[in-house]
Amino acid sequence: MEQSFGLSDRRSLIATLALLPLAACATPMGRYTVEDAVRRLLELSSQRAFARLTEPGGFYDDQLTRIVPPDLGGGKGGAVLGALLRTNAVRDRVAMGLNDVAVDLADNAAPIVMDAVHRMTLADAVSVLRGGPTAATDLLAREARGSVVEALLPGASRALHSDMFEMLSVALSAAGGKDYAAMANNVSGQIGDAIFRAIGREEAEIRRDPRATGDPILMTLLR
Numbered sequence: 001m002e003q004s005f006g007l008s009d010r011r012s013l014i015a016t017l018a019l020l021p022l023a024a025c026a027t028p029m030g031r032y033t034v035e036d037a038v039r040r041l042l043e044l045s046s047q048r049a050f051a052r053l054t055e056p057g058g059f060y061d062d063q064l065t066r067i068v069p070p071d072l073g074g075g076k077g078g079a080v081l082g083a084l085l086r087t088n089a090v091r092d093r094v095a096m097g098l099n100d101v102a103v104d105l106a107d108n109a110a111p112i113v114m115d116a117v118h119r120m121t122l123a124d125a126v127s128v129l130r131g132g133p134t135a136a137t138d139l140l141a142r143e144a145r146g147s148v149v150e151a152l153l154p155g156a157s158r159a160l161h162s163d164m165f166e167m168l169s170v171a172l173s174a175a176g177g178k179d180y181a182a183m184a185n186n187v188s189g190q191i192g193d194a195i196f197r198a199i200g201r202e203e204a205e206i207r208r209d210p211r212a213t214g215d216p217i218l219m220t221l222l223r
Helices: 007-019 034-053 075-085 088-118 122-129 135-160 163-173 178-208 216-221
Strands: none
Touching: 034 088, 034 122, 034 135, 034 178, 034 216, 088 135, 088 163, 088 178, 122 135, 135 163, 135 178
16 A cells, blocks of 8 residues: 555545455455554554563553552461561562563563464454454454463462562462462463553554554554
């Protein structure tokens, strides 16, 4: 698609594409298809999100992505752990440690997310055209969240057994180690959800101002 394509023409194209049957949407826009453009939207959103998240403090410094110590209740271990985590000094230290772990583990999630982006189908792309500001990310999360959390779980479990969280060892071992698994599951799920929230924020910003990307395909598709 040529960059000389006018604003009114671009809006007309998007309105038309949203109403076309699936087969018609397979027609390329120049040398690109609608699917190519949506994939590019997700690639750029994911790249920007991971760039932010893998910086020092990338999770903790942002309320949208901050990982918090889980509130584990029930059982002797859960009761002791809960008492520890209600102490502000302990809770803050654990939170900072968990967010450092999240930064380290985000690298494990990036290739899984990008692989899911590349597997998007044409039907997915059409649904994104009809969706809201995070429609592509919502679709991606449905596709990839389970795989991302599964990939994060071993690293989260190893981190919780490390010296970084030695203050929790007594409380966790009081339940025979059962709460390690519960806490690792909780932390992995939080990290996964934070990743997709970050991607969604980037998608919404790109949709809001596609011209700022300098990408002619996104500028054509999203205006």
